[in-house]
Amino acid sequence: MDLNQLKKQLRDFAEQRDWQGFHAPKNLVMAMNVEVAELMEHFQWLTEEQSEKLDAKTFDEVQYEVADVFIYLVRLADRLGVDLDAVVEEKIKRNAAKYPVDKCQGSAAKYTEYE
Amino acid sequence: MDLNQLKKQLRDFAEQRDWQGFHAPKNLVMAMNVEVAELMEHFQWLTEEQSEKLDAKTFDEVQYEVADVFIYLVRLADRLGVDLDAVVEEKIKRNAAKYPVDKCQGSAAKYTEYE
Amino acid sequence: MDLNQLKKQLRDFAEQRDWQGFHAPKNLVMAMNVEVAELMEHFQWLTEEQSEKLDAKTFDEVQYEVADVFIYLVRLADRLGVDLDAVVEEKIKRNAAKYPVDKCQGSAAKYTEYE
């Protein structure tokens, strides 16, 4: 996926509809949060095990909720001027330093401790 | 960005730390939602105008919160088996059909109506 | 608890600090959502069983997060002019009609179906 191309595509989409005024970063964050909640609603009464193997209908709905979150996130990054490739790469490096393999072996306690 | 490579990188990261047990889709959705809220916290007392031009310190924090959401979203897509490229492309097509340019010109009312 | 007295107390608290400007309903909803996420963060890596019996330290933190959500919710209701006693009573009636006892016996499927 070419994120810069996607950013441009979503920007054009909004501009063609004169939606720039609605798309202040504050509003986009809210809208993204709402989409995440719509995604989460599918999981709230499932056990963790059930969440691993969704039925076909739920999976289909879930995958488009995932897409909605992705689209808002890329749109938001564009409006904020965030370089997604760069910050994701940097953040993964920071996480690797923060959670050293030998100190984080499968322990919820340590996982939380290191978070 | 190569999303499939990123998926694999995040999967390796979790497996090396034995975190698969924590990373049930249900839990990952919750964790992603928490990251979105941490991002949103930066915007809650700002006006929409202020959210357009963050100061340098806030921008730096915001961009890594954006990265956190992105990382959890890609990790979740991997655990669910969602093909991000495909669903995002399909969802953009559906949005274009749902929000025709000539019917959605800059009107909050119509924007909402069509959502 | 006297909710009207609590509303007044929180209103005075905000007015004494000149926070009315920040406390637009839009902003209060965001702030409440952030508090809910802080509460949720305590639960994201716990199993459902673990979430039933929190350790003392977690319980103490959790109860004050619950209080934060409650306070924002009452403050929001005041700013919106929502009569909490009346809408809660009415909503419970509606739920009773929506989820008849004999059709909702312990089935996640039916629970979801009726939601």
Add this chain to the structure above:
Amino acid sequence: MDLNQLKKQLRDFAEQRDWQGFHAPKNLVMAMNVEVAELMEHFQWLTEEQSEKLDAKTFDEVQYEVADVFIYLVRLADRLGVDLDAVVEEKIKRNAAKYPVDKCQGSAAKYTEYE
């Protein structure tokens, strides 16, 4: 409003439907968060000013979303064993100490600083 009576009423409602299994605190927090997002959705494209004066239809929907959040919060407090009256009173005291009137006069900067 008598919160203890409401707790009991909601507990009876859940038990009559055999929903205790679904109502692990982890799940209730998720469900409450979803309700907060449904509430937030009404505000995401409004300006702060617009959020002060909702039209009648939006207000009616909003007030029942507020009720949904309230109901889940009281249900969650009951499942966790949180004494709402006590923690809300204590939290307000703590907030008064944390945000002294003379240091928090209407400044977003100071507001954030003290948060």
